[in-house]
Amino acid sequence: MTIKELAQELEMSTTTVSRVLTGQEKKYRISEKTAQRVREVADKLDFAPNQIARNLRLQKTNTIGLIIPDISNPFFANLARTVEEELRRRGKMVLLCDTKDDTDLEQESMALLKGRKVDGLLVAPVGKDSKHFMENTSLPVVLIDRYFEDQNIPYVTTDNFFGAYEATSFLIEKGHRNIACIQGLAGTTPNDNRVKGYQEAMKTHGLMDCIKVVGDDYSMENGYANTKELLARPEAPTALFALNNQIAMGCMKALKENEFHIPNDISLIAFDEQPLFELLSPPLTAIKQPMETIGKVAVEILFELLEGKKVNPQMLKPTFIERASVSAIPIKP
Amino acid sequence: MTIKELAQELEMSTTTVSRVLTGQEKKYRISEKTAQRVREVADKLDFAPNQIARNLRLQKTNTIGLIIPDISNPFFANLARTVEEELRRRGKMVLLCDTKDDTDLEQESMALLKGRKVDGLLVAPVGKDSKHFMENTSLPVVLIDRYFEDQNIPYVTTDNFFGAYEATSFLIEKGHRNIACIQGLAGTTPNDNRVKGYQEAMKTHGLMDCIKVVGDDYSMENGYANTKELLARPEAPTALFALNNQIAMGCMKALKENEFHIPNDISLIAFDEQPLFELLSPPLTAIKQPMETIGKVAVEILFELLEGKKVNPQMLKPTFIERASVSAIPIKP
DNA sequence: TTAAATTGCACAATCGTTTGTGCAAAACTA
DNA sequence: TAGTTTTGCACAAACGATTGTGCAATTTAA
Numbered sequence: 001m002t003i004k005e006l007a008q009e010l011e012m013s014t015t016t017v018s019r020v021l022t023g024q025e026k027k028y029r030i031s032e033k034t035a036q037r038v039r040e041v042a043d044k045l046d047f048a049p050n051q052i053a054r055n056l057r058l059q060k061t062n063t064i065g066l067i068i069p070d071i072s073n074p075f076f077a078n079l080a081r082t083v084e085e086e087l088r089r090r091g092k093m094v095l096l097c098d099t100k101d102d103t104d105l106e107q108e109s110m111a112l113l114k115g116r117k118v119d120g121l122l123v124a125p126v127g128k129d130s131k132h133f134m135e136n137t138s139l140p141v142v143l144i145d146r147y148f149e150d151q152n153i154p155y156v157t158t159d160n161f162f163g164a165y166e167a168t169s170f171l172i173e174k175g176h177r178n179i180a181c182i183q184g185l186a187g188t189t190p191n192d193n194r195v196k197g198y199q200e201a202m203k204t205h206g207l208m209d210c211i212k213v214v215g216d217d218y219s220m221e222n223g224y225a226n227t228k229e230l231l232a233r234p235e236a237p238t239a240l241f242a243l244n245n246q247i248a249m250g251c252m253k254a255l256k257e258n259e260f261h262i263p264n265d266i267s268l269i270a271f272d273e274q275p276l277f278e279l280l281s282p283p284l285t286a287i288k289q290p291m292e293t294i295g296k297v298a299v300e301i302l303f304e305l306l307e308g309k310k311v312n313p314q315m316l317k318p319t320f321i322e323r324a325s326v327s328a329i330p331i332k333p
Numbered sequence: 334m335t336i337k338e339l340a341q342e343l344e345m346s347t348t349t350v351s352r353v354l355t356g357q358e359k360k361y362r363i364s365e366k367t368a369q370r371v372r373e374v375a376d377k378l379d380f381a382p383n384q385i386a387r388n389l390r391l392q393k394t395n396t397i398g399l400i401i402p403d404i405s406n407p408f409f410a411n412l413a414r415t416v417e418e419e420l421r422r423r424g425k426m427v428l429l430c431d432t433k434d435d436t437d438l439e440q441e442s443m444a445l446l447k448g449r450k451v452d453g454l455l456v457a458p459v460g461k462d463s464k465h466f467m468e469n470t471s472l473p474v475v476l477i478d479r480y481f482e483d484q485n486i487p488y489v490t491t492d493n494f495f496g497a498y499e500a501t502s503f504l505i506e507k508g509h510r511n512i513a514c515i516q517g518l519a520g521t522t523p524n525d526n527r528v529k530g531y532q533e534a535m536k537t538h539g540l541m542d543c544i545k546v547v548g549d550d551y552s553m554e555n556g557y558a559n560t561k562e563l564l565a566r567p568e569a570p571t572a573l574f575a576l577n578n579q580i581a582m583g584c585m586k587a588l589k590e591n592e593f594h595i596p597n598d599i600s601l602i603a604f605d606e607q608p609l610f611e612l613l614s615p616p617l618t619a620i621k622q623p624m625e626t627i628g629k630v631a632v633e634i635l636f637e638l639l640e641g642k643k644v645n646p647q648m649l650k651p652t653f654i655e656r657a658s659v660s661a662i663p664i665k666p
Numbered sequence: 667t668t669a670a671a672t673t674g675c676a677c678a679a680t681c682g683t684t685t686g687t688g689c690a691a692a693a694c695t696a
Numbered sequence: 697t698a699g700t701t702t703t704g705c706a707c708a709a710a711c712g713a714t715t716g717t718g719c720a721a722t723t724t725a726a
Contacts, residue, residue, distance in 0.1 A: 002682055013706045018684060028685090029703055051449045052389045053682030056711045061385065066429075071417070077410040084404070084431045093445065096399075096429040098417045112426065116384045220608070252612045274609070275553075279585045281614040335712055346676045351714060361715090362673055386712035389681050 006047050010038060017042070021049065055117070064302065065113035067097045067106060067123040074274050075245060075291070076124060079144065082295030083122060090303065092119070099126055101218075107132040114139055120302050127188035140305040144298050146188050147313070154305065156298045156314045160190045160271075163287040163318040164197025164241070167269045170285075170320065171239045172205045175329040176267060179210065180237040182226045182247050184218035191218075194243050194271060212237065215247065223250020231258050238266060238329060245272035248284065263327035273321060282324035289318050339380050343371060350375070354382065388450070397635065398446035399427045400456040402434045407607050408578060408624070409457060412477065415628030416455060423636065425452070432459055434551075440465040447472055453635050460521035473638040477631050479521050480646070487638065489631045489647045493523045493604075496620040496651035497530025497574070500602045503618075503653065504572045505538045508662040509600060512543065513570040515559045515580050517551035524551075527576050527604060545570065548580065556583020564591050571599060571662060578605035581617065596660035606654060615657035622651050 003021075007014040012034070019028045020038040055061045064087055068076045084094050095118060097109035103126050110132055113121060120140040125133070127146040133153055147155035171179050181198045184191040195213055202211050215226045223242055227250065230237055242248035248270030252262075260266050262282055270277065273288035297314050304311045336354075340347040345367070352361045353371040388394045397420055401409045417427050428451060430442035436459050443465055446454060453473040458466070460479040466486055480488035504512050514531045517524040528546055535544050548559045556575055560583065563570055575581035581603030585595075593599050595615055603610065606621035630647050637644045 003684095004682075014683080015685080015706060015708095016704085019705095022684080024685090029705085031704060034704080048444070048448045050389075050682050052385060052394065053711090054684080056383075056385045056389050056681090056713090057683045057685090059711070063428075070414070071404070072407065072410045072414045074405065074407065074410070077405045077407070080429070081403070081405045081431055084429055085433075088430075093449065094429050095396075096413070096417055096427050097421075098414055100418075111381075115381050116426070249608060249612060256612065275582060276607070276609045276613075279582060279589065280609075280612070281589075336714095337712075347713080348676060348678095348715080349674085352675095355714080357715090362675085364674060367674080383712050386681090387714080389683090390712080390714050392681070 001045060001047050003047070003049060006042060006045065009045070010041055012038075018049075021047075059117075061117050061119055062092050063116070063118045064092050064094050065097065065109070065116075065118040065121045065123075066094045067099060067109050067113070067121065067125075069099050069101045069124060069126055071096070071098050073246065075272055075289070078291040079124065079295050082292050083299060086296055086299040090299070101126050103129045120306055122298055122302060127185060140302060142298050142302045142305065144294060146190055149189060154301055154311045154313055156294050156301060156316070157190065158289040158294070158318045159315045160193035160318075161197040161200070163271065163289075163320070164194040164243075165201045166197075166320050167241060167271070167285075167287055168198045168201035169205070170322070171241065171267065171269065171326060172201065172207065174267070174326055176239040177207060177210055178212075178235060178237045179207075179239045179241060180212045180214060180230050181241045181243065182215040182223055182230075182251065183213055183243045184215070184222075184247065186216060191243060198241060215243075218244050218246055220246045220250040220253070223247035224254045225250070227251045227254035228258070231255075231260065236266075239326070240266060240268045242268065242270045245270055245274050248272070248286075252280075252284075262325050267326040269326060278323070280325075285323045285325045286321050287318050288321050290316050334378060334380050336380070336382060339375060339378065342378070343374055345371075354380075392450075394450050394452055395425050396449070396451045397425050397427050398430065398442070398449075398451040398454045398456075400430045400432060400439060400442050400446070400454065400458075402432050402457060402459055404429070404431050406579065408605055408622070411624040412457065412628050415625050416632060419629055419632040423632070434459050436462045453639055455631055455635060460518060473635060475631050475635045475638065477627060479523055482522060487634055487644045487646055489627050489634060489649070490523065491622040491627070491651045492648045493526035493651075494530040494533070496604065496622075496653070497527040497576075498534045499530075499653050500574060500604070500618075500620050501531045501534035502538070503655070504574065504600065504602065504659060505534065505540065507600070507659055509572040510540060510543055511545075511568060511570045512540075512572045512574060513545045513547060513563050514574045514576065515548040515556055515563075515584065516546055516576045517548070517555075517580065519549060524576060531574060548576075551577050551579055553579045553583040553586070556580035557587045558583070560584045560587035561591070564588075564593065569599075572659070573599060573601045575601065575603045578603055578607050581605070581619075585613075585617075595658050600659040602659060611656070613658075618656045618658045619654050620651045621654055623649050 003014050003017055007017045016030055017038055019025055020030055020035045025035045066083055071077055087094055099105040099109055106126050122142055124144040125146050130148045141153055143153055143155035145157055183195055199211055215222050240251050242251050262268050270284055270286045273286045277284040277286050293316055301311050336347050336350055340350045349363055350371055352358055353363055353368045358368045399416055404410055420427050432438040439459050455475055457477040458479050463481045474486055476486055476488035478490055516528055532544055548555050573584050575584050584601055595601050603617055603619045606619045610617040610619050626649055634644050
């Protein structure tokens with residue numbers, strides 16, 4: 001059913017029908033009687049305007065593209081959830097693209113979404129390459145989680161430095177000295193800031209020489225392989241700091257295989273929280289990123305961008321969740 | 334840049350340009366020389382046709398709506414992942430709707446997506462109410478996970494009866510008699526079939542009188558509360574069968590609080606697998622649904638529907654993953 | 667050389683809306 | 697009553713693509 005057919009049914013012009021249905025009856029002086037009748041009949045025939053045609057005419061799709069590296073990672077799944085909710089609340093829908101941590105796919109996704117004339121883009125970039133972000137200046141973009149320091153694209157992220165600093169300090173205060181940090185993708189801002197937080201905490205406590213950063217990927221495999229390698233060293237660390245949830249899972253798998261028990265044989269802290277962490281034996285100490293807030297703020301910023309306002313990047317504080325995966329060890333003299 | 338401008342640049346009609354760009358040059362006898370030139374210039378100015386306009390003209394959006402109850406549940410997140418991947422491979426994009434287990438939101442989502450003229454719908458329905466599915470007969474729909482027996486809508490699902498039967502039998506063979514089943518939303522097909530599988534296994538083994546089904550929701554809270562209640566009974570069960578991952582998590586939380594140790598004090602099996610289950614102490618025995626296959630098959634069926642073919646519902650076999658959360662107990666005489 | 671067939675492209679309608687503008691009829695003013 | 701203002705609605709042109717059809721120009725056939 002088109003507006004034309006509806007107009008025919010009503011024996012009036014599409015113009016009038018359209019104006020009533022878009023709530024512009026007063027602006028164009030449609031009589032209340034006519035307006036009533038239009039609404040009534042439209043309702044009865046449950047007419048809904050063709051969005052495609054509207055989009056074409058209005059040059060606006062009320063659609064936002066959401067590009068994330070891996071929706072099966074609870075971190076991003078949670079993000080997607082709040083983003084979808086917020087956008088829907090504001091009358092927009094979301095086109096989802098999963099880039100599988102692949103820069104090419106990310107680039108392709110951006111092109112596809114741009115071709116579909118989305119009103120804006122919410123991107124948790126893979127992070128290694130940023131040039132395609134600069135080529136698409138016409139489209140409002142807000143970055144989430146990972147961002148680019150050398151570029152002027154608004155972003156929302158966790159204060160990764162702070163979180164890592166706090167966690168590392170906690171380990172040190174518990175008496176740990178030999179703390180290994182297993183990192184994710186080097187070169188991406190969250191990773192690098194977490195590493196910096198770790199390093200800074202070590203330095204502050206005079207443990208400059210103990211700094212040990214290994215790994216190169218946000219994956220379980222990376223956590224697994226590097227933990228294995230660390231355990232094989234003559235001076236195995238007394239504590240591990242895994243820079244994301246996947247890595248932490250790899251750590252746990254390796255520890256389990258080698259029969260290293262947490263926290264007696266070794267301590268573990270993970271960046272990123274996950275519901276099951278609480279239920280592990282022992283429960284896993286973690287740094288929780290404020291996912292809900294991140295999603296909400298990202299949408300807010302995007303809307304400000306759409307309204308042509310100036311916006312500022314946002315850095316949100318994470319929460320340190322102390323659980324039983326860290327043991328106190330006597331400080332060696 | 335519109336096709337009109339491009340045509341002006343080339344000094345020819347939009348007709349010709351369009352025909353070349355849509356690969357119909359032979360059909361309409363455009364000379365190879367002209368075609369070449371069009372492609373060249375289009376490429377140089379990197380022209381991309383406005384999808385909205387195409388959509389309107391072609392009455393087709395190359396977009397599929399994906400409606401799921403909760404993207405933050407790993408089960409659905411994994412589903413979303415494979416669905417997105419498959420659809421992209423076939424040139425479609427996905428509009429995501431999270432219904433938060435709310436029938437009203439589900440209904441609203443369907444209306445929104447229909448208004449946006451998606452080519453088809455992939456829905457993991459909340460499951461309590463199905464009338465809105467019947468009202469939208471015009472749109473190809475494939476149901477995932479939950480479906481409606483009294484209606485003729487194609488679906489893809491796990492063989493829930495089989496999975497539950499197998500798991501329950503396993504417990505019985507290990508010597509368990511007092512096995513409690515904590516269910517999800519009664520009235521939804523997956524739940525009911527799982528319950529039936531449990532019941533059938535009990536009956537087959539002469540344990541008709543031991544059947545104990547409690548609970549009413551696919552949530553952690555439900556698992557938690559009912560476990561607490563079960564433990565408080567004079568005859569606490571020796572094994573729990575949690576009908577999904579969330580419920581299982583609730584069980585574990587309650588068991589932990591009451592200092593019931595798995596598997597010595599009580600055994601636990603979960604319907605649904607999750608990466609972390611393997612890393613628990615002890616690792617959790619689970620029934621794994623073939624998410625990848627489910628996603629792929631759902632997309633396949635949807636495409637057959639789009640091509641106007643007849644399709645059949647699909648029921649896929651789950652995999653039983655035996656781990657250490659079940660203990661053998663001596664059989665009482 | 668002329669008629670017929672083929673080649674190469676353009677005109678204009680269409681998809682379903684929204685909206686600037688125009689024009690009667692009704693209401694008001696003097 | 698004649699002129700002015702207000703009211704109520706419709707015409708037709710966009711938005712940017714695709715496509716059935718028509719019509720010259722060229723090639724082929726006779």
